[in-house]
Amino acid sequence: MADPFFDRTGTVDLLVGGGIFFELLEPSRVQLQVRTAYLQDTRFGWVVTGEVNTTYLLSMKTAGEIFDEEFRSLCSCQSTGYGLESKANKRTLEENKVLQHFKETAKRDETGRFILRLPFKSEVHELGSTLEMARTRFLSVERRLQRDEKLKLQYVRFMKEYLDMGHMERFREESNVSRDVFYLPHHPVLKLSSLTTKLRVVFDASAKSSSSRSLNDVLMCGPSVQDDLCAILMRFRKYQFVITADVEKMFRQIKIDPSDRDFQRVLWRLAPDEALETYRLTTVTYGTTPASFMATNCLVSLAESSKHTNPEASVIIQRDFYMDDLMSGADTIDECFRLQQRISAILASANLPLRKWCSNSSELLRHIGKSSNDPLFALQIRAEDIVKSLGLSWKPEADEFRFFVQHDPSRARSTKRLLLSDLN
Structure with a gap:
């Protein structure tokens, strides 16, 4: 209530909002x-x-x-925690460098696909030899594959797809050519909950070279250019009709400039009796320090370039993507469908196809339709089905987020860390 005697000095009865001071x-x-x-x-x-x-x-x-x-x-003073050499200041300067590097070096080929350069630190020439390390790691993985035929088939299928899609190219060493190179060791990771690829081959950019430097050590990171997860989820809950989708193989849709591909060499062969061959990864590699920035900033770039022709879709691309996942919506089916069409067209112009479309409206899903080329273009959802969105379990029919916990009765006590692990 207003103080009727605001002009007179008196004691403070109640201080409201004082807690914010300490934050x-x-x-x-x-x-x-x-x-x-x-x-x-x-x-x-x-x-x-x-x-x-x-x-x-x-x-x-x-x-x-x-x-x-x-x-x-x-x-x-360079050495203080508040000067030019402070950790926070270095991080900000590096992020600005990476942003500028992207603006100066990013280009698109004749099909619209992005071609990017890797943002190296000045220490790139401190990388040591990695060929022997990569060979040792490969032989270890190969022995494991020989013991597990099912795992081997999935691994070979994954690598063959990489090669067939042009995401990996065979490389033959030219004579008398001296250049900085890095061989990436690789290993399998299983994700049984995935609708598409149960096994993924992970390329280890944190493996140390003979100089104890890894590829990730000499790459700059780049800033986060997307909204935080909480803001995206809060907006998602306010719409009457919602849509979700993800970019198919997002990182692998973005090319690495040929001049940087020698830093993404890998060793591979189909069988132990074949010669070990060198290949180069031609696209952005998941697990490298700047990979997330490079991929997400392509979306930001598309949003910027379309803000005059498609302002609504541009805003959605800018703020409703988290990595490769889209979670957005509108208050009418027609508006939602129009957004879906425009967002798809903008991303398709850069060869970033959206798939796994889902909605809380069956009518909207009918508008979106199906694709004869991709059975996972739009998900066919039943009343009891659960869809994973941004790590959460979403039930589209009821438009509810749900948590599923498998409690271990033998556990002596539950901590916050263990409960969060159970929820995931």
Whole structure:
């Protein structure tokens, strides 16, 4: 209620919203030469706190000038936690470099597909030899495959698809050519819940070379360019009609420039009695440090280029994608279907096909239709079916998120970490 005596001095009865003050404070705090005063970091920047003796106000410089000079001195010092060499500042500078690198080097081929350069650090020439390490790792995986025929068939099928789709190319070493190279070891990872690929071959860009440097060590990361997961889910819940989809093989739809492909060499053969051959991965490789940024920033680039011709679809591409997953909607079926068509067309222009379309409306799914070439273009959902969306279990028919927990009765106690593990 309004204070009827706001113009009179009085005691404070109740302080509302005081808790937010402590959420604004950051952990960094620096004592100044004025021993009763401190520099306190906050979410809005640095502030001066503490007490100032009146004698400072009578000196040649004001307290404000003293604090300002000392803060500037701290910021200019390379070795401090607030200067140019601070971890936070380095991360920001690196992210800006990667963004600029993308703008300067990204291009598209005659079909519209993105072709990107890898964002290397200056330490790229410190990479050591990796051929022997990759050979040893491959022979270990090969022995495992020989013991498991089912696993071997899936592994061979995966690698053959990589080669057939042009995502991997056979490479023959030219003589008298010296260049930096990196051989990526690989191994199988099983994901039984996947609707498409139960086995994936993972290429290990964190494997150490002879110099103890990995490929990931010499690649810059890049910033997050998409909305956070919570914001996407909150928006998803406000729509009357919703759609979900994902980009088919998103990373593998984006080419790596030929000049950088020697950093993505792999060893492979179909059988132990064949010669071991060298191949190069031609697309963005999952597990490399900048892979997520490179793929998601292609979506941002598409959104930017279409904001004048398709402003609504541009906004959806910019804010309702999390990695390769789309979760969006509208308040009418017609509007939702129109968005689906426009988003599909924009992404298709860069060879980023959307599939696994799903909705809480059977009528909308009928509008979306089916594809004769892809049985998973649109999911056929029954009343009891559950769809995985952004790691959550979504029941489209009821439009509900659900959690399924398998509790272990033998467990002595439950912690937050264990409960979160059960939910996943």
